[in-house]
Amino acid sequence: MxxxxxxxAGATDAEAEHHLELAxxxxxxxxxxxxxxxxxxHLGGEFSITDTLVTLYLDVMNISPEQVDAGDPERDRLILSKGHAANALYTALAVGGYLHPEALRTFLQSESMLNGHPARNKIAAVEANTGPLGHGLPIAVGTAIAAVLDGSKRRTFVLLGDGELQEGSNWEAFMTAGHRRLSNLTAVIDRNRLQQGARVADTNDLEPLADKLVAFGWEVREVDGNDIAALRPALRVPGxxxxxxxxxxxxKGFPVSYMRDNxxxxHKVPTAExxxxALAELxxxxxxxxAKENN
Structure with missing residues (x-):
């Protein structure tokens, strides 16, 4: 890899999008x-958020491996609330230079730093331990409040699953962030419409989601989350x-044909076949x- x-630095929009699509x-x-x-x-949900992860770490966020290693307090923060998608986070960190690619071979092995859910005491670039759903957004709200108190321009991003929004703790956090007008906070909701075992709409429907978020004091932007050209401008501009x-x-599973929207x-594991x-399609x-790069 x-x-x-x-x-x-200095890349055009087309060059930046190409770089991120490769990543x-x-x-x-x-x-x-x-x-x-x-x-x-958890490949399905990992594939649906991959475009967001690479766009943040490789382009939008004010962060670098050097800043992480130095503990730079002014670096931007990303909290992966849907912590079961840890494999995508680890791999994005490796592509970005935050983690040695060889470490990926140890995923889920005994004493590996690559747990099934991210652990901040094992990987410097991980900002919060996540896994139990409904915790990432409350942590992110606290992180954003801390930046305000510090007089810092750093931004906080949090990546949530849509099924995760059925947790009440998220709506307390939405209310608090809206009340405090935390313009340094951006929540990305992975709206892949599927959760463990069922469709979100059949389990506990979220709609009208945008209207609910606006009512809680948030600015809402709706984009194609698997289109980097659409994601970049939506992520770059704070509220x-x-x-x-x-x-x-x-x-879910984008863009692999047999995984997509399935x-x-x-949490299904692919056979060798x-x-x-998947590798042939990718x-x-x-x-x-x-080929486009070489033309």
Missing amino acids: RVLGRVP ATEVRRRAVQTVGAAKAG SDRPVAIIAHTD VAWH QVGI DGILGRLE
Whole structure:
């Protein structure tokens, strides 16, 4: 797997999008191999958030491996509230240069720093231990309040699953952030419409989600979360006077044909044959991107 690092300084929008699309494809290629080898993981929800992760770490956020290593207090923060998608986070960190790619081979192994859920005491770039759903947004609200108290311009991002919004703790956090007008806070909701075992709408429907968030004092932006060209501008601009909620419409398992919008891939493990099919499809995308790069 290539370590691509940040979008080069001075890149055009087209060049930046190309760089991030390459990174997202590299992450998905490595992630499916990791889960196949470990015989455990949550590929569907990992694939749906990959575009957001690489766009944040490799382009939007004020963060670098050097800032993380130095403990720079002015770095931006990302909290992965849907902590079961840890494999995607680890792989995005590796592509960005925050984690050695060889460490990915240890995913879920005994005494590995790559747990099934992120642990901040094991990886410097992980800002919070997450896994129990409904905790990431409250932590992010506290982090954003701390930045205000410090007089800091640093931003906090939090990435949530849509099924996770059925947790009441999130709505207390939405209310608090709206009340405090935390314009330094951006919540990205992975709206892939599926949760463990069922569709979100059939379990506990969230709609009208945008209207609810606006009522809680948030600025809402709705984008195609699997389109980096749409994600970048939505993520780059903070709220003017209130927190921002980005409803990122995605497909679970994107873009692999047999995984896409299939609830079974919340935590299903691919067979060796299925790993091969996924890699062939992703290699096709990679080939098209590299051909475009060489033209």
